[in-house]
Amino acid sequence: MSTRPEPWTIAEILRRTTAYFQEKGVSEPRTSAEVLLAHTLGLSRLDLYLRHDQPLTPAELARFKALVRRRAAGEPVAYLTGHKEFWSLDFLVTPAVLIPRPETEILVEASLEALKESSRESWFMENHPWGLEIGVGSGAVVTVLAKERPEIAWVGLELSFEALKVARENARRHGVAGRIHFVQGDLLSGIKPGPRFVLMVANLPYVSEYEWKHLPKEIRQYEPKKALVAGPDGLALLRPVAQNAHRYLRPGGWLALEVGLGQALPILKVLEKTGAYQHWETLRDYQGIKRVVRARRRHD
Secondary structure: OOOOOOOOEHHHHHHHHHHHHHHHOOOOHHHHHHHHHHHHHOOOHHHHHHOOOOEOOHHHHHHHHHHHHHHHOOOOHHHHHOEEEEOOEEEEOOOOOOOOOOOHHHHHHHHHHHHHHHOOOHHHHOOOOEEEEEOOOOOHHHHHHHHHOOOOEEEEEEOOHHHHHHHHHHHHHOOOHHHEEEEEOOOOOOOOOOOOEEEEEEOOOOEOHHHHHOOOHHHHHHOOHHHOEOOOOOOOOHHHHHHHHHHOEEEEEEEEEEOOOOOHHHHHHHHHHHOOEEEEEEEEOOOOOEEEEEEEEOOO
16 A cells, blocks of 8 residues: 655755755855745745645646756755845846845945934925935835935936836836936936036945955855956045035035945045035944945035
């Protein structure tokens, strides 16, 4: 008398997949397993535990195994699912854009704090306030800022046409497409100088060529190099923005830049040399790294 094989339940699949990912050296093995299985089944990660004894159909199992093989080879989870959470919102991502990082939420926090301080002053609403993000990528930062500060209109600059398509779709999905004007351009080349913006924010590439060679394989192999690397010292893009941003800021406006390890001091020196700022500071990320440089333009 033959016996039927035990069904592959959610709990058993998570256990086996986590062990397999650990064996393959996959980062965050349990989280990877949960996110991929939830994506396959159209469930939340919480649902996986509420339905832990639910078996998978053969078709579901086949789809999941295909994703597991790609993850074991190093492909990032966000590219496999096409989604990444940022600021508790769901964003679409493709291989054309850098995957949003948790530390970039520090940049958002720094920007919102600056806007809160400025909005208490009379000049802020004298003309309709505008903000600018340089290098929008997936659009995560400018979309969050537009949602959090609906009285401000935004410009989003991005060199990559493919990235702009992703950013526009994310803005549309989150209901702020009508308040963000996306422009294809290199750094500030598409914007005429003038005291226009109450905030300029940038999360530009800041990895050096040397650092690139030592990044994890899943980053080097799958994420766009142009969205990460900026010359020998990583400052090839940040430096000119720091040198010229004051030409676009309204008096009292703010500049907020995300920077890499050891880059805060060189950027602060550039800002100080312009003589255009009355105040500048750094903010640290969750690992204690100086991650954001924030400066306020002098009142004329």
